[in-house]
Amino acid sequence: MLVPKEEISSKFLQQNTKVWLGPKKHFVQYLVKGGNFLNCVCLVEQNDWINEDWSEKGDISELKHIFSDWHPEIQDILESTKPDSLYKWGLHDRTPMKKWGKGRISLLGDAAHPMLPFVAQGAAMAIEDGIVLASSLSYFDSVKLGLNDYENKRKYRTASAQRTATRNATIFHLSGFFAIFRNVVMKFFLKKIMDSFYKYDAISK
Ligand SMILES: Cc1cc2nc3c(=O)[nH]c(=O)nc-3n(C[C@H](O)[C@H](O)[C@H](O)COP(=O)(O)OP(=O)(O)OC[C@H]3O[C@@H](n4cnc5c(N)ncnc54)[C@H](O)[C@@H]3O)c2cc1C
Known part of the structure; x- marks a missing residue:
């Protein structure tokens, strides 16, 4: 999610990238667009994920529930987030490939x-x-x-x-x-x- 910086009242907000770590989830925040927006990436482990869509809308109430007992700064950010500014997607891991090119074809x-x-x-x-x-x-x-x-x-x-x-x-x-x-x-x-x-x-x- 992208949160306009002026909408965040947090007294904790700094220029630095911040990563909050916790059991089975973490929360990353960093300023983008010349410091005018805070980009937040919130990661939560779960066993099932079916949708591979990159444009599924996220649900702010779900996020607030997941991080409800985390630091006040995170509560502040979530309170300042516009409900329609969230996207949600699954992360799928792959092991390194032994070879990725063949002849005149390669990947990047x-x-x-x-x-x-x-x-x-x-x-x-x-x-x-x-x-x-x-x-x-x-x-x-x-x-x-x-x-x-x-x-x-x-x-x-x-x-x-x-x-x-x-x-x-x-x-x-x-x-x-x-x-x-x-x-x-x-x-x-x-x-x-x-x-x-x-x-x-x-x-x-
Ligand atoms: C939550 C998150 C946070 C991240 N943060 C960072 C970070 O801080 N720093 C960092 O370095 N990386 C970060 N990454 C990783 C980074 O986004 C990707 O590694 C990078 O975008 C890969 O670039 P790419 O050009 O290889 O692929 P993509 O960005 O996926 O580009 C591929 C493009 O090809 C298009 N395409 C697909 N199929 C077709 C087709 N058949 N015909 C035409 N076009 C097609 C797609 O629409 C897409 O636009 C992050 C990723 C995620 C998910």
Whole structure:
């Protein structure tokens, strides 16, 4: 959901991205559109999901119920949300593919390496793919060799992002002692883990 910032009265609201973690669910918030809107992504585990539609409307009362005992800031955001501004969809995971191209045909982005949005790298990986694809195609005279080079350069990195996202799905939703342990580990290692993504230089590949 997108919430206009001026409608949120929360005294807690900051520029930073915030991720609230809890048993079997989490809530992500970050400012977009020059800081004028708060984008919120609310994830809840459930065993059944049938609809694969990307444009199913969400229900604010369902969301309020799910997060009813969470922090006052979240209550504030949910109170400020326009009921018709929510969308809802299922997330489906895929294991990394051993190979995604063949001959003069290849894939890029989610088509090649879909991942859960728990490391916020899906679009970033697609952009990096584009840069490496362009450089591989310009280096080789043969399209086939260029595509093969592109895939070899991207396979390990994108698979690592997919695995990190899948692992985070479990880590984010821990409870009890495991959640306390996670919080301590995250405090010291989150930056290191994320640096491995942010420090990659696609242009030099
Ligand atoms: C909740 C959520 C939060 C996310 N947050 C982040 C984030 O913070 N950072 C990040 O990097 N990534 C994030 N992602 C992931 C990111 O959105 C995707 O990885 C990215 O959009 C993939 O881009 P793509 O171009 O490969 O595929 P898509 O964005 O899916 O584009 C494919 C396009 O092809 C079109 N299409 C499909 N079939 C056909 C057809 N037959 N003919 C013509 N067109 C067709 C589709 O309509 C679509 O427009 C998030 C994803 C989700 C679900």
